[in-house]
Amino acid sequence: MKVKKRIAILLISILFISLSGCDGSKMENDSSSAEGENTTFNINLNFSSITAPGKKSLLKSTGDPNATEAEAKVKTVDVFIYGESGYYISHTSLSVTDFTQVGGSGTSDKYQYASTTKIPATTGSKKLFVAVNLPPGMATALEDKPSNELTQVAQTLTANDLVATDGSIVMTSTELLTYEFVKNGAANNPTISVERMVAKVTAQKAANMVQAGVPGTLFDMRFAINNFNSKSYFIQGVAPDFKDPNWDVYTASDFSKASANDYIPVNEPNVTDTKNLNALYAAENTSQNHREKEITRAQVRAGFLPATVVIYQGGGYISVTSASQGKTAPQTFYTITLNQPEPQTYCFFDRATAESYAVANGKTAANIVTYTDGISYWDMYLNKGVWDVLRNDYYKCTITRILIPGRPTDDPTDPDNPPASDVDITINVEVVYWNDPVLGNYELEP
Template sequence: MKVSKKIMISLISILFISFSGCDSSKMEDESLSAEGERTTFNLKLNFSSITTPGTKSFLKSTGDPNATEAEAKVGTVDVFIYGESGYYISHTSLSVADFTQVEGSGTSDKYQYASTTKIPATTGPKKIFVAVNLPSGVAAALEDKPSNELTQVAQTLAANQLVAADGSIVMTSTELLTYEFVKNGAANNPTISVERMVAKVTAQKAADMVQAGVPGTLFDMRFAINNFNSKSYFIQGAAPDFKDPNWDVYTASDFSEATANDYIRVNEPDVTDPRNLNALYAAENTSQYHRVKEITRAQVRAGFLPASVVIYGNGNYIEVTSASQGKTAPQTFYTIILSRPEPQIYCFFDRTTAENYAVANGKTAADIVTYTDGLCYWDMYLNKNVWDVLRNDYYKCTVTRILVPGRPTDDPKDPDSPPASDVDITINVEVVYWNDPVLGNYELEP
């Protein structure tokens, strides 16, 4: 256990010490006395409800139907204590070895662990903040900072800081707890609930997923998180808006887009256990106007091979199967939309043929859309009609219909407007474990 304390010394005390020659131990005793008498406490942490007994590695077997062992893992616990007015007092670093399961917990709505190591404090009203799995450098940076650092100061946290390589996730207090410490340390048992600072996102094909639009074959459907928000508060903003640092001001540099390597496979319909689904994580992101460029989205990417293409032969433009052209896998293709009288999409493997066809039908080269390497993109905007991504929520997305060929790039559609949707989703923001999944059925269109 590591303890870092800030000693509060009055000007009078400093002058007295300088003239009287008091030693440092007496100085510390006096400054602590100004805070209150020395005492200790044992901390209790509330996690999600568990039906299987835990082990010293924390939630080794988890009864949460939506959480994997990695998502429930606890490695470190950092405890910060502040004075009643919010000034910093101390920081204590604990490990999982300092905790044990509370007897009888895990059978109700809370799963509880208590510290077996006593944490130093002083008597009187104090404020407590707890962070689980917080990178050590981030925790150290909070030392000597007042408590408003947790609720009012934007923290820049990258994806690999919020979710470690082993899958463990940063969790923080749901509130800054005010607690009255007494001299008898055995009577000091503050209980704090923690929640993950990220949302969980899965994408899965429906068993009866409908593929509409241009006939053809989709290959290797994958998804990624786009517009990942790098700015967070350690403690979530108050309801109903849950305002984050960029709620009313959009700064593009605060958000990051997925790279080609960030996409993971869309889950097949036969995966029924949520813990076995491929999952990604998104930082909390709320906004006042909910414009597309501001909100977090899950983006689907797939390769597409059209069933037929237009070629030029014997003085005519004719449609032939892609197979007849020796094409069996996605590759760059081109499209032109003509109204005859309804809009119809025509596909080409050859750019020159597409340009000539465009001119022959009153179009120009500017009307040609290029799908490089056959890749197509669709957006799933999370938390439909609310659009805010909230920490500790689980967004379970099911693709029920997909309109191909989708968009040719990962650029968002209509970035300065809110997404269009007619589906309402309700979120239970009171639950402090992976909340019941926020289910969303998606029809993917360009």
């Protein structure tokens, strides 16, 4: 255990005024006057599924059917104490060996871990904050900072900060807990509830997933988190909006775009155990306007080989199979959509053929869409109708229908407006949390 404590200095100023008859006054530093007598306490970490008005369910660690061992792992615990008015008092660093499980079983919904190591404190009313698995540098940076650093100061937290390489996740207090410490250390047993600072996202094909639109074969369906929000508060904003630092101000540099290496395989229908699903994690992201460019989305990417393409042969345009052209894997192709009277999309491997076909049908080269390397993209905006991604949520996405081809780029369709309607993505969401999945069925269209 490591403890760092701020030494409060009492400043005494005595002013003698010879004619007033006053013999002085004492100016006290807030922290000095409120510290009290030395005592100790043992802290309980609560991972139980509890609710309160305006608050969502909290996570369960052990026994959670939707959490992997890594997602439930506790490695380090940092305990911060503040005075009643929010001034910093101390920081104690603990490891998992300083705790023991005191509640819960495989069927219980309550899990608590109690510290077996005494933590120093002083008597009186104090405020407590706990961070689990917080990178050491970030814990140290909170020292000598007031408690409003936790609720009002934007923290820059990357995906690597929030989720370690071993899969363990940063968890923080759900609130700044006020606790009255007494002289008898054995009587001091505050319980603090913590929750993960990220949301969990999985994407899976439905067993009867419908592939609509242009006939052909999809290859290597993958998904990634796009528009990852790098700005968060250590303690979540209050209900109902859960406002984060970007709530009413959009700064493009605060959001990161998924790279090609960030995409992981979409889960196949036969994966039935939630713990075995490929998963990604998204930082909390709430917004006032919910424009596509500022909200977080799970993005699907796949290669596509059209079943047939148009070629020019014998003085006319004919449709032939891709296999007849020696094509068996995704590669760059071009599309033109004609209204006859319903929209009909035609595919080409040859750009020149596509251009001449466009002109012959009253179109121009500007009407040609290029799918480089045969790659298409589809968006799954999470938490339908709300569009906010909240910490400790689990968004379990099932793809029920996908319209081929998707978009040729990973850019949002309409960046300055909210997601339009169910025409692009159909989501049925049951609003529950990580101890139960947020269920969503998706129809993917470009």
